[in-house]
Amino acid sequence: MTESGDVGWSAARAHAARNRDRLLQSAAEVFARDGVNASLRDVARRAGVGIGTLYRRFESREAVLAALLADSFASLNALGAELESRDDATGSLIEWLSALTDEMRAFPGVPDLVVRAMVDDDSRLHELCRNMARTGGALLARAQSSGGIRSDLTIADLLRVSAAIATIEEQGAERRKSDESTASPTASRMLDIVLDGLRPRSP
Amino acid sequence: MTESGDVGWSAARAHAARNRDRLLQSAAEVFARDGVNASLRDVARRAGVGIGTLYRRFESREAVLAALLADSFASLNALGAELESRDDATGSLIEWLSALTDEMRAFPGVPDLVVRAMVDDDSRLHELCRNMARTGGALLARAQSSGGIRSDLTIADLLRVSAAIATIEEQGAERRKSDESTASPTASRMLDIVLDGLRPRSP
DNA sequence: ACCTGAACACCGTTCAAGT
DNA sequence: ACCTGAACACCGTTCAAGT
Numbered sequence: 001m002t003e004s005g006d007v008g009w010s011a012a013r014a015h016a017a018r019n020r021d022r023l024l025q026s027a028a029e030v031f032a033r034d035g036v037n038a039s040l041r042d043v044a045r046r047a048g049v050g051i052g053t054l055y056r057r058f059e060s061r062e063a064v065l066a067a068l069l070a071d072s073f074a075s076l077n078a079l080g081a082e083l084e085s086r087d088d089a090t091g092s093l094i095e096w097l098s099a100l101t102d103e104m105r106a107f108p109g110v111p112d113l114v115v116r117a118m119v120d121d122d123s124r125l126h127e128l129c130r131n132m133a134r135t136g137g138a139l140l141a142r143a144q145s146s147g148g149i150r151s152d153l154t155i156a157d158l159l160r161v162s163a164a165i166a167t168i169e170e171q172g173a174e175r176r177k178s179d180e181s182t183a184s185p186t187a188s189r190m191l192d193i194v195l196d197g198l199r200p201r202s203p
Numbered sequence: 204m205t206e207s208g209d210v211g212w213s214a215a216r217a218h219a220a221r222n223r224d225r226l227l228q229s230a231a232e233v234f235a236r237d238g239v240n241a242s243l244r245d246v247a248r249r250a251g252v253g254i255g256t257l258y259r260r261f262e263s264r265e266a267v268l269a270a271l272l273a274d275s276f277a278s279l280n281a282l283g284a285e286l287e288s289r290d291d292a293t294g295s296l297i298e299w300l301s302a303l304t305d306e307m308r309a310f311p312g313v314p315d316l317v318v319r320a321m322v323d324d325d326s327r328l329h330e331l332c333r334n335m336a337r338t339g340g341a342l343l344a345r346a347q348s349s350g351g352i353r354s355d356l357t358i359a360d361l362l363r364v365s366a367a368i369a370t371i372e373e374q375g376a377e378r379r380k381s382d383e384s385t386a387s388p389t390a391s392r393m394l395d396i397v398l399d400g401l402r403p404r405s406p
Numbered sequence: 407a408c409c410t411g412a413a414c415a416c417c418g419t420t421c422a423a424g425t
Numbered sequence: 426a427c428c429t430g431a432a433c434a435c436c437g438t439t440c441a442a443g444t
Contacts, residue, residue, distance in 0.1 A: 012426055019428085039417065050429040055419070115371070150396070157393065164367030168318070190360065193353070197400025215407055222409085242436065253410040258438070 020057045022047040027064050036065060036109035062124035065113065072103040073128050080135035090148030093139040094195055097162050100136070101191055104166035111163035118159065133159060150200050158198075165191045223260045225250040230267050239268060239312035265327035268316065275306040276331050283338035293351030296342040297398055300365050303339070304394055307369035314366035321362065336362060353403050361401075368394045 026047035030038045040061060044054040058064045079099055083092035104111045117125035118133060137155040144151050168190055229250035233241045243264060247257040261267045282302055286295035307314045320328035321336065340358040347354050371393055 012428095016427065040419090041417070051419085052421080052429055053427080056427075061418090112370075153396070157396070160371045160393065161397070164371050167315075167370060168363045168367050190363065193356070193360070194364070194397050194400050197397050215409095219408065243438090244436070254438085255410055255440080256408080259408075264437090 016057070019047070019049050019053055023049065023054055023057055024064070024067055028068055031065075031068070031107040034108075036061075036107050036113055040064075060124060062113075062117075065110075066124045066128060069103075069106065069110070069125070070128065072106060073132050076100055076103060076132050077135045080139060083139060084142070089139075089142040089146040090199075093136075093143040093149065096136060096139050097158060097195070098191060100132075100159075101162045101166045101169070104163060105169060111166040115160060115163045118156070147200070149198055153198060161194060162191075165194060219260070222250070222252050222256055226252065226257055226260055227267070227270055231271055234268075234271070234310040237311075239264075239310050239316055243267075263327060265316075265320075268313075269327045269331060272306075272309065272313070272328070273331065275309060276335050279303055279306060279335050280338045283342060286342060287345070292342075292345040292349040293402075296339075296346040296352065299339060299342050300361060300398070301394060303335075303362075304365045304369045304372070307366060308372060314369040318363060318366045321359070350403070352401050356401060364397060365394075368397060 023043065027043045030043045030046060034042075040054055041051050043064075044051045047054075054064075058067070076096070076099060080096055083096055086092045104114060113125065114129055117123040118129045120126060123129075133155055136158065140149065140153070140155050140158060143149040144153075226246065230246045233246045233249060237245075243257055244254050246267075247254045250257075257267075261270070279299070279302060283299055286299055289295045307317060316328065317332055320326040321332045323329060326332075336358055339361065343352065343356070343358050343361060346352040347356075
């Protein structure tokens with residue numbers, strides 16, 4: 001099949017790129033269904049490629065996830081930059097935390113992953129998470145100096161809270177067999193309740 | 204080896220009981236290290252029995268966990284009963300939620316497990332969790348009628364919050380590689396902060 | 407009655423062999 | 426250069442064979 005020189009090369013490269021796209025598409029579907037620890041063999045199967053191809057395109061499960069989540073994180077950084085120029089510092093922070101919580105619901109297991117990656121230098125998601133944290137940190141500092149948010153909180157605290165809420169809502173979104181008294185709360189209600197606790201109290 | 208009649212039987216029964224104890228001991232160690240989804244083969248190996256014996260003594264992973272967590276849940280119910288007779292209704296609820304959060308930190312993954320079991324009729328932990336929720340529900344109702352807790356909250360909300368905090372602290376308790384700005388908050392601080400949000404606000 | 411371990415159908419990950 | 430699938434070392438779970 002070897003066509004001479006560049007033609008063969010670029011055909012192979014195009015094919016490789018298509019495989020990468022298919023793998024990402026497939027991974028998005030499988031992770032959405034089975035969570036971030038879903039079977040990578042499943043991902044490869046559904047993409048119609050061999051398992052070896054997956055490992056050739058992505059050095060690890062986290063590399064796949066990093067590729068899938070990169071856009072989310074970029075949009076959070078963009079939103080943060082935009083919110084910096086708003087008057088309401090506290091409202092800005094809360095809006096950003098809401099957006100973060102939403103993004104973390106991409107796949108089951110993402111919140112956990114993000115919290116761990118924040119603290120693990122070796123994670124493929126480490127830098128992505130750290131950048132995102134920097135964006136949030138700026139918003140937090142502004143909200144704190146405006147007096148709208150307790151001054152003893154750190155951005156690490158808030159990311160953990162956000163992750164916790166995202167985990168809760170992720171589970172609440174699943175099919176429930178008995179739905180009487182344990183019906184899941186509205187998506188944003190839990191976050192609202194918890195964020196209430198972040199304001200300074202004047203008793 | 205077959206000794207005649209009852210003697211052989213009771214020896215076998217005693218042996219079986221000892222195996223069960225060893226398995227539980229081993230499971231406690233392995234789950235503490237690797238979380239609730241740890242290898243059951245590992246559990247059997249460390250207990251010095253065949254994998255078949257584990258499955259003979261416990262019909263499922265959840266059955267092992269139910270056996271390990273039964274005491275915790277019982278003590279929460281006892282604590283609840285005791286707190287019912289205290290004057291400070293809100294303080295009682297908060298103390299109980301603190302205790303619950305602590306118990307959920309038994310092994311990594313327990314909070315998630317409890318939240319799921321609460322909603323899954325088929326789980327071996329379902330009844331255990333439901334009873335515990337009933338205990339908390341009574342404390343919540345009392346705190347709400349005393350005016351100390353927002354009236355729109357349900358016990359399901361609070362258990363989810365507790366699970367979320369327990370998850371956070373469980374992760375915070377792990378060895379961190381970089382510990383600068385992401386240092387984990389003190390054990391109870393997150394819970395305190397969040398519980399602040401549960402009080403009615405008077406602006 | 408109880409215990410064991412082989413057996414089955416899956417994983418994640420690597421790497422020789424093919425094109 | 427890229428792709429494939431066998432190979433290895435693991436799982437969870439079941440069940441025939443042993444005592």
